[in-house]
Amino acid sequence: MARRPDIHHQADELASTLPPLLVAADRVAATISQGVHGRRRVGQGESFWQFRRYQSGDPAQLIDWRQSAKSQPLYVRENEWEAAQSVWLWRDFSASMHYRSVNDIPTKVERANLLLLALASLLVRGGEHVAMLGGDAPPGSGRAALHRLAVMIEEGRTAPDNVPAFVPLPRDARVVLIGDFLTPVEEIKAAVDRFAGRGVRGHLFQILDPAEEALPFDGRVRFEGMEGEGDVLIGKVEAVRETYLDVLAAHNRGVEAVAHSMGWTFATHHTNRPPETALLALFLVLSAGSGG
Numbered sequence: 001m002a003r004r005p006d007i008h009h010q011a012d013e014l015a016s017t018l019p020p021l022l023v024a025a026d027r028v029a030a031t032i033s034q035g036v037h038g039r040r041r042v043g044q045g046e047s048f049w050q051f052r053r054y055q056s057g058d059p060a061q062l063i064d065w066r067q068s069a070k071s072q073p074l075y076v077r078e079n080e081w082e083a084a085q086s087v088w089l090w091r092d093f094s095a096s097m098h099y100r101s102v103n104d105i106p107t108k109v110e111r112a113n114l115l116l117l118a119l120a121s122l123l124v125r126g127g128e129h130v131a132m133l134g135g136d137a138p139p140g141s142g143r144a145a146l147h148r149l150a151v152m153i154e155e156g157r158t159a160p161d162n163v164p165a166f167v168p169l170p171r172d173a174r175v176v177l178i179g180d181f182l183t184p185v186e187e188i189k190a191a192v193d194r195f196a197g198r199g200v201r202g203h204l205f206q207i208l209d210p211a212e213e214a215l216p217f218d219g220r221v222r223f224e225g226m227e228g229e230g231d232v233l234i235g236k237v238e239a240v241r242e243t244y245l246d247v248l249a250a251h252n253r254g255v256e257a258v259a260h261s262m263g264w265t266f267a268t269h270h271t272n273r274p275p276e277t278a279l280l281a282l283f284l285v286l287s288a289g290s291g292g
Contacts, residue, residue: 022150025117031276032122032283086129086139087286089149090164091116092179093156095226100271101211108207111271112178113153115205118279119176120149123286133175134167162227163191168198174286175202180212185254196262203285204259205278206252206268213248213270215241 091097097109106114120130124146129139137148162183169175175195181188181204188204195202211217217237224231234240252268259266265285269278 021113021117021154022146025114025121025146025150028114028118028275028279029121029125032118032280086131086173087120087123088131088133088139088167088169088173088175089116089120090133090175090177090179091153092162092181093160094162094179095160096162096180096182097207099209099212099226101209105209105272108180108209108271111269111275112207114275115207115269115278115282116176116178117146117150117153118275119282119286120146122279122283133164133177163187166191166194169195169200171199173200175200176205176282176286177202178205178207180208181206181255182212182251185251185258188255189258192258192262192264196264202259202262202264203282204255204264204266205282206255206266208268208270210270210272215244 091112098107100107123130124141129141130145131137131139132149132152135152164177220235221237222231222233256266267281
């Protein structure tokens with residue numbers, strides 16, 4: 001009699017075909033999902049939002065044959081309710097996000113990538129649709145949507161912007177923006193204003209290296225600007241530490257005020273802390289703001 005394939009071997013083979021980031025994100029999401037319950041949404045909505053091209057995996061009954069007959073591609077009709085219940089995700093891919101103060105912690109962008117994909121994993125488990133803000137793919141659910149996000153992230157197919165470029169989203173859509181948000185508050189406000197002005201709800205999730213929060217250096221240190229600011233040589237870092245901490249705290253209060261003024265939320269996470277703690281906070285914020 002043929003020996004049944006070892007299930008663990010099969011699982012290892014399957015995992016080997018997935019992007020490593022997706023495997024890591026699934027592990028983090030699985031830890032959180034044991035303590036929370038997803039919400040599965042029902043209903044199709046009635047208000048038309050847009051046509052989009054048919055993608056592999058879309059149910060055939062969603063194809064709009066009248067629209068498709070006008071051109072070669074098949075088109076799917078999306079209703080506004082469905083789009084509004086989707087979550088658009090974005091993370092800062094600018095040069096400053098590639099910083100880490102010591103080798104045994106992740107860079108800010110590595111942690112942002114992990115949290116973005118782990119959050120997407122949790123959301124689709126609860127029946128939500130997710131998409132990368134500014135990406136070509138429409139909101140999707142299931143493993144296919146997660147795999148698309150992972151490929152986009154690992155291949156770096158996102159713009160290296162400090163704040164997200166504006167994309168028109170349907171009313172009551174939700175966005176999660178992940179970055180260090182160390183760019184001028186005015187630029188952050190301008191970006192948030194455009195989304196909030198269309199009724200979009202959102203969350204700003206700041207990721208910082210612990211050294212950025214504490215400035216733990218002493219003595220003569222040369223700081224190299226990662227985004228073309230140039231280098232700064234400080235003869236005695238401890239002499240400017242208090243001023244630096246005051247400026248950073250004031251900046252973060254400004255970012256938080258921008259979020260709150262638009263009805264958005266704001267939180268900070270440090271890369272030397274467990275990602276599960278940050279993910280749970282993110283997921284609970286979205287769950288609390290998702291309505292009935």
